[in-house]
Amino acid sequence: xxxxxxxxxxxxxxLARARSAxxxxxxxxxxxxxxxxxxxxxxxxxxxxxxxRAGTRxxxxxxxxxxxxxxxxxxxxxxxAGLEAxxxxxxxxxxxxxxxxxxxxxxxxxxxxxxxxLIAGDRAAPAGPFAQSLDVMRSGVLERYGIREISVAAHPxxxxxxxxxxLRRAEREKIDWAGHVGAELTFLTQFFFETEPFFAWAxxxxxxxxxxxIVAGLAGPARLSTLFKYAVRCGAGASIRALGARxxxxxxxxxxxxxERLARAIAQANLEGAGPFGMHLYSFGGLERTCAWIDSTAxxxxxxxxxGGFSVEPP
Numbered sequence: 001x002x003x004x005x006x007x008x009x010x011x012x013x014x015l016a017r018a019r020s021a022x023x024x025x026x027x028x029x030x031x032x033x034x035x036x037x038x039x040x041x042x043x044x045x046x047x048x049x050x051x052x053r054a055g056t057r058x059x060x061x062x063x064x065x066x067x068x069x070x071x072x073x074x075x076x077x078x079x080x081a082g083l084e085a086x087x088x089x090x091x092x093x094x095x096x097x098x099x100x101x102x103x104x105x106x107x108x109x110x111x112x113x114x115x116x117x118l119i120a121g122d123r124a125a126p127a128g129p130f131a132q133s134l135d136v137m138r139s140g141v142l143e144r145y146g147i148r149e150i151s152v153a154a155h156p157x158x159x160x161x162x163x164x165x166x167l168r169r170a171e172r173e174k175i176d177w178a179g180h181v182g183a184e185l186t187f188l189t190q191f192f193f194e195t196e197p198f199f200a201w202a203x204x205x206x207x208x209x210x211x212x213x214i215v216a217g218l219a220g221p222a223r224l225s226t227l228f229k230y231a232v233r234c235g236a237g238a239s240i241r242a243l244g245a246r247x248x249x250x251x252x253x254x255x256x257x258x259x260e261r262l263a264r265a266i267a268q269a270n271l272e273g274a275g276p277f278g279m280h281l282y283s284f285g286g287l288e289r290t291c292a293w294i295d296s297t298a299x300x301x302x303x304x305x306x307x308g309g310f311s312v313e314p315p
Contacts, residue, residue, distance in 0.1 A: 045083065052291055054082045054083070057086050060086065092131060094130050104141050105145055114148075117151040152188070156201035193262070216278065216279055220259065220289065220293060
């Protein structure tokens with residue numbers, strides 16, 4: 001399914017109205033966007049606050065070598081800046097049921113965390129009794145500490161180590177769990193550079209859960225060489241091929257690429273009633289740069305181009 005903007009037809013007045021509505025939809029998508037940071041960015045959060053509205057969701061990733069104390073301290077910094085911390089919790093990194101209980105208790109009390117992103121994690125063998133995010137969900141710990149809003153990772157282009165049937169079954173089981181306990185479930189996707197697999201996956205998911213909250217993960221503004229590195233590392237599937245087809249030469253890898261084309265396609269889908277979809281930005285190009293992009297897209301005049309993207313007039 002291709003939802004990239006197509007050449008518009010109609011009277012000049014109707015075309016102007018359509019383009020205005022599209023620009024408004026793009027700005028709305030940016031205003032409600034979330035952004036990702038690592039614990040190393042904790043010192044940068046205060047500087048980013050001027051670009052973000054109060055309560056913006058900041059996802060705190062879990063990277064190799066990170067400790068749970070690092071996660072907690074980063075979440076405290078996010079909360080102190082007036083933003084909403086959403087820590088990544090890789091199930092396979094949790095050593096025991098008691099460790100999970102202690103972690104969630106500390107996040108809830110010290111950082112006032114109300115939302116989590118649950119992922120399985122990259123560890124080959126679990127450190128404790130939790131092999132997948134569903135195991136954490138079913139532990140009862142989240143309900144004990146009032147965590148009622150759960151994000152889970154979604155992989156529209158597949159997963160390098162998990163087959164498609166297993167992924168789809170896990171999605172349905174998570175939907176069933178959320179319905180049983182009354183939790184709000186959000187599917188947050190791996191980043192992608194091609195919209196067709198995303199929209200096809202979303203349509204299938206909504207066949208099982210018509211009102212599922214789906215957030216498209218996009219890479220924030222960054223050099224193409226940086227995006228290639230993360231795409232290969234994360235197994236971004238068809239998007240690697242799409243990304244590779246775009247630079248005219250290897251010299252193009254030094255150029256910066258933003259999420260304008262993808263953001264516009266998602267906003268257009270929202271206008272057409274295929275959504276609603278949210279937007280989440282992975283800050284591969286730097287946290288402050290990504291937050292500045294959100295701010296300018298949300299609040300500055302937007303000009304649509306004929307290649308399916310847009311530009312923003314600086315303030």
